[in-house]
Structure formats: structure tokens, C-alpha cells
Amino acid sequence: xxxxxxxxxxxxxxxxxxxxxxxxxxxxxxxxxxxxxxxxxxxxxxxxxxxxxxxxxxxxxxxxxxxxxxxxxxxxxxxxxxxxxxxxxxxxxxxxxxxxxxxxx
Amino acid sequence: xxxxxxxxxxxxxxxxxxxxxxxxxxxxxxxxxxxxxxxxxxxxxxxxxxxxxxxxxxxxxxxxxxxxxxxxxxxxxxxxxxxxxxxxxxxxxxxxxxxxxxxxxxxxxxxxxxxxxxxxxxxxxxxxxxxxxxxxxxxxxxxxxxxxxxxxxxxxxxxxxxxxxxxxxxxx
Numbered sequence: 001x002x003x004x005x006x007x008x009x010x011x012x013x014x015x016x017x018x019x020x021x022x023x024x025x026x027x028x029x030x031x032x033x034x035x036x037x038x039x040x041x042x043x044x045x046x047x048x049x050x051x052x053x054x055x056x057x058x059x060x061x062x063x064x065x066x067x068x069x070x071x072x073x074x075x076x077x078x079x080x081x082x083x084x085x086x087x088x089x090x091x092x093x094x095x096x097x098x099x100x101x102x103x104x105x
Numbered sequence: 106x107x108x109x110x111x112x113x114x115x116x117x118x119x120x121x122x123x124x125x126x127x128x129x130x131x132x133x134x135x136x137x138x139x140x141x142x143x144x145x146x147x148x149x150x151x152x153x154x155x156x157x158x159x160x161x162x163x164x165x166x167x168x169x170x171x172x173x174x175x176x177x178x179x180x181x182x183x184x185x186x187x188x189x190x191x192x193x194x195x196x197x198x199x200x201x202x203x204x205x206x207x208x209x210x211x212x213x214x215x216x217x218x219x220x221x222x223x224x225x226x227x228x229x230x231x232x233x234x235x236x237x238x239x240x241x242x243x244x245x246x247x248x249x250x251x252x253x254x255x256x257x258x259x260x261x262x263x264x265x266x267x268x269x270x271x272x273x274x275x276x277x
Binding site: 024 | 150187214222241267
């Protein structure tokens with residue numbers, strides 16, 4: 001069987017993408033880099049939906065609709081996160097996550 | 106013979122797309138220069154669009170290129186231009202935290218890999234083979250109309266919130 005006609009290939013790719021994104025969220029301190037990593041993780045989830053949609057689901061439109069919703073939510077999330085990053089930079093003159101610790105108890 | 110060559114071409118293109126995705130994801134996370142990160146993100150997102158093509162949906166692949174590569178990446182570029190200059194060297198990072206991130210991500214990776222390997226995936230008994238865009242539109246305005254409306258409200262609120270948040274502290 002061809003490699004791009006198997007569900008496991010896409011699931012494995014999504015897991016790799018998710019793990020790379022999670023490493024970025026945990027290890028990077030630049031807030032924009034964290035946002036980029038979150039986008040990678042969202043894409044991994046979306047890829048999973050599309051793979052299940054292609055190989056398992058009863059109706060192929062459902063997974064595509066959900067992938068569209070994920071894209072819309074990701075766009076909203078990116079807009080909010082970027083505006084917060086710009087506001088943080090104005091206040092602290094830095095976008096390092098470790099400098100934004102004013103609320104620490 | 107011609108079928109074989111088509112198949113091998115599809116296989117080759119698939120590996121190119123996979124390399125674009127994984128390589129782009131690595132460029133998006135590992136280099137310290139934030140501009141390389143954004144370019145890597147654009148690469149990875151284009152690769153995922155190619156994977157969507159292999160999964161049978163030209164529409165979602167084009168949406169991916171339009172929304173992610175066209176809009177979100179450009180927005181991130183604007184945020185980079187508005188924030189700190191890149192020639193300043195960052196503070197040194199502690200290897201302990203890097204190790205912690207590596208361990209956490211590796212643990213989740215192993216868990217998810219085991220989960221996807223061990224599960225037996227059962228296809229649905231009856232499967233419709235209807236990939237047209239018209240059906241997606243029908244679904245959006247019948248079964249999923251509530252989510253559709255809520256998503257449009259969410260986008261509106263996010264837009265207003267972004268404007269208010271970014272505008273604060275700028276004087277009148």
C-alpha cells in the first residue's frame with residue numbers, strides 16, 4: 001500500500017508536528033516564537049481531523065468544516081496574541097516572557 | 106508502466122511535502138532569529154497545505170494558504186517589526202529549562218505515538234464519497250449554522266479586542 005494512502009502516516013506526522021510545537025512553547029522565551037509554536041500545534045490538530053475525515057469518517061464534509069473552524073479560531077487567537085505582545089512591548093520594552101512577571105505573587 | 110511512474114512521482118512529491126512540513130517546523134522552533142522562525146512557519150504551513158491536497162481537499166488546502174500563509178504569517182511579521190530590534194543579543198538561556206522543555210515535549214511525543222500505534226482505527230460502516238465544496242456550504246448553513254455564527258461573533262470580538270488592546274497606552 002502506498003505510504004500516502006495510510007492513516008498512520010498522517011497521524012505520525014501530526015504527532016511530530018505537535019511535539020515540535022510543544023517544545024517551542026515550553027523552551028522559547030520570545031513571545032512571538034511561542035505564538036508561532038502554538039500555530040504549529042493547532043495545525044497538527046487540524047491535520048488529525050483531516051486524516052480521520054479522509055480515512056474513517058462517514059461524511060467527508062464534516063472534517064473539512066471543522067478544519068475551517070480551527071483556522072478561524074487560530075486567526076482570532078493570532079490577532080489577540082499579537083496585540084497583547086505589542087502592548088507588552090510598549091509597557092516593558094521587551095517581548096521576553098520572563099520579563100513579563102509583574103503579576104507574580 | 107505509466108501508472109507506475111505516476112505513482113512514483115506522487116510518492117516523491119509526498120516526501121517533498123513531508124520534508125517541507127517537518128523541516129519548516131524545525132526552522133520555526135529551533136533558530137534564535139525570530140525572522141527565520143516566521144519563514145519556517147510559512148514553510149511548514151505550506152507543507153501542511155500539500156498534505157491536505159493528499160488528503161483529498163483542494164478547498165481546505167487553498168484556505169490554508171490564504172488564511173495561514175497569507176494572513177497570519179504577515180500579521181506576525183508586522184508584530185515583529187513593531188517590537189524589539191533584532192540586533193540586540195538576547196539574555197543567555199539556562200540549559201536546565203531547555204532540558205525541561207525537551208523532556209516535556211518528548212514525553213508527550215512518546216505518549217501520543219504509543220496512543221496512535223496501539224489503537225485500531227475502525228472506518229465508519231457507510232461512507233459517503235461527496236467531496237464537493239457545495240456540500241461544505243450546505244453543512245455550514247444547516248447542521249453547523251450555530252457554530253458558524255458563533256465563530257463570526259468570535260472574529261468580530263477578537264478584532265475589536267485587538268484594536269483596544271494594542272491602542273492602550275498610546276495617548277489620545
